[in-house]
Amino acid sequence: MNLAVEAVQVSGVVVARLRGELDHHTSEAVRECVDAALEEAGSPFLLWNLAELSFMDSSGLGVLLGRYRRISQQKGKMAVCGPTAPVRRLLELSGVLSIVPVYDDETTAIAALREA
Amino acid sequence: MNLAVEAVQVSGVVVARLRGELDHHTSEAVRECVDAALEEAGSPFLLWNLAELSFMDSSGLGVLLGRYRRISQQKGKMAVCGPTAPVRRLLELSGVLSIVPVYDDETTAIAALREA
Amino acid sequence: MSARRNYMRLEFASRSENESFARVAVAAFVAQLDPTVEELAEIKTAVSEAVTNAIIHGYPDGEGLVAVTCTLDGDTVEIVVEDRGCGIEDVELARRPMYTSRPDLERSGMGFTIMESFSDRVDVISRPGEGTRVRMVKRLQSSAPTFD
Amino acid sequence: MSARRNYMRLEFASRSENESFARVAVAAFVAQLDPTVEELAEIKTAVSEAVTNAIIHGYPDGEGLVAVTCTLDGDTVEIVVEDRGCGIEDVELARRPMYTSRPDLERSGMGFTIMESFSDRVDVISRPGEGTRVRMVKRLQSSAPTFD
Numbered sequence A, B: 001m002n003l004a005v006e007a008v009q010v011s012g013v014v015v016a017r018l019r020g021e022l023d024h025h026t027s028e029a030v031r032e033c034v035d036a037a038l039e040e041a042g043s044p045f046l047l048w049n050l051a052e053l054s055f056m057d058s059s060g061l062g063v064l065l066g067r068y069r070r071i072s073q074q075k076g077k078m079a080v081c082g083p084t085a086p087v088r089r090l091l092e093l094s095g096v097l098s099i100v101p102v103y104d105d106e107t108t109a110i111a112a113l114r115e116a
Numbered sequence C, D: 001m002s003a004r005r006n007y008m009r010l011e012f013a014s015r016s017e018n019e020s021f022a023r024v025a026v027a028a029f030v031a032q033l034d035p036t037v038e039e040l041a042e043i044k045t046a047v048s049e050a051v052t053n054a055i056i057h058g059y060p061d062g063e064g065l066v067a068v069t070c071t072l073d074g075d076t077v078e079i080v081v082e083d084r085g086c087g088i089e090d091v092e093l094a095r096r097p098m099y100t101s102r103p104d105l106e107r108s109g110m111g112f113t114i115m116e117s118f119s120d121r122v123d124v125i126s127r128p129g130e131g132t133r134v135r136m137v138k139r140l141q142s143s144a145p146t147f148d
């Protein structure tokens, strides 16, 4: 599969790191991995590190927005960091950037998520 | 075009440097460039630097063997240097390596060609 | 003109593994027009949307064939994605931003909107029970001018 | 088994620009079986040989259609390259190492030999005036075992 996903906990924030291409075929693996990590952490704070994601289409938007909905209900927060140019364009175009903040890197993003 | 070719003269040897993919479509450009350089140099010594050639098929063999024939008639010499693994395999399989010597790098190859 | 005209057609089983194959194949074909990195990313995304729709929505309960044709003419790319699946009842509704018939699959409803943003023109022809045909046309800014 | 079966078909104009497109497309499709780098290089080369032959020899004086189909079944890849061009008078002669009918084009006559070396099996069916069909079968060593 041309996507690798890992989800780790950093200072109470679940960080999902994606590498490769996120489309409908690879979306299920991401959903499972991230949902399991959120469950385990018991924390509604989620950061998507997209620095190594070379491709994403609207199936990826669905995955992001699905987690966003769930986290919002738990009064948590979600953010994105490091998107490559094409991914950033998709996030912009779809309006995701108007509800989810974007940061340059993990450290800045985690600090901002914890501040709230 | 997914192939770049340059031909330069180094110590009386024409060095043809190929980058990218050599197939039937890109072979004409190589033929033209190398034949012009041989003509201009007036020297029947030719080195193929294949270190950056990622792909070659039998159309490439045709180009190499065509120059080989011509150069042999002029009592010249031809060599190859730096082939990547797949290109080396093709040269081996087709028997080209039994008539054309292969060297690691340009410097060694040029020295060997001049020795004769 | 005809010297710059080129054509290809792709057919494949409606399996999700083939989404990435379809966009790589189209990109490799379009590459001969020397598109910019951004144009190529737009084309890959638009193809991915249309092909994914054919796979998920066109054939929801089984495998069928998806066809992608691509024609290059001068600096213009035309891509047609077709399925012989269930078709769309109301195309106008389907094209609305955020509309999806499958919220249960966490679809975002942004597929058509993305195809429209990333090409100059999108036509959809669909007949319930017969299938769907999505045609996208995009003119490349980057192409070398045609002298003929 | 059927879960590991997949199919695609490619058709394109017999233009030399399409040689690289054809091998990239086949490689992108076969990639789902996780071939080694070496296996992928062998497949690309074999496809390039068969497709180039269809373009040069099959349609020497004009444009025609070339079709490539690829079927994955378990760890086995089957690739068929077809043209409806001039056909081959003597297939046995054509397959001989170093034989070429076009020394004027600096052909090496090694195309069939390379296809044979890089696949487990090559079948050629050709009829003068009707066209040529080259079928290559290759079993990948690298594929994950099938559990079914």
Ligand SMILES: Nc1ncnc2c1ncn2[C@@H]1O[C@H](COP(=O)(O)OP(=O)(O)O)[C@@H](O)[C@H]1O
Pocket: A058, C049, C053, C054, C055, C057, C058, C059, C083, C085, C086, C087, C088, C094, C095, C099, C100, C101, C102, C107, C108, C109, C110, C111, C112, C113, C132
């Ligand atoms: N090829 C197709 N066959 C059947 N229905 C389709 C097809 N493509 C799109 N649709 C319908 O149009 C709707 C909107 O499509 P789209 O904008 O891509 O969003 P999404 O795929 O996220 O649902 C889909 O939910 C589906 O109902």
Ligand SMILES: Nc1ncnc2c1ncn2[C@@H]1O[C@H](COP(=O)(O)OP(=O)(O)O)[C@@H](O)[C@H]1O
Pocket: B058, D049, D053, D054, D055, D057, D058, D059, D083, D085, D086, D087, D088, D094, D095, D099, D100, D101, D102, D107, D108, D109, D110, D111, D112, D113, D132
């Ligand atoms: N698709 C084809 N249509 C017609 N003739 C073909 C085709 N493929 C191969 N041939 C014939 O078989 C010969 C040997 O092919 P090959 O081993 O690939 O060598 P080469 O392409 O270098 O000539 C060709 O020279 C040609 O006469």
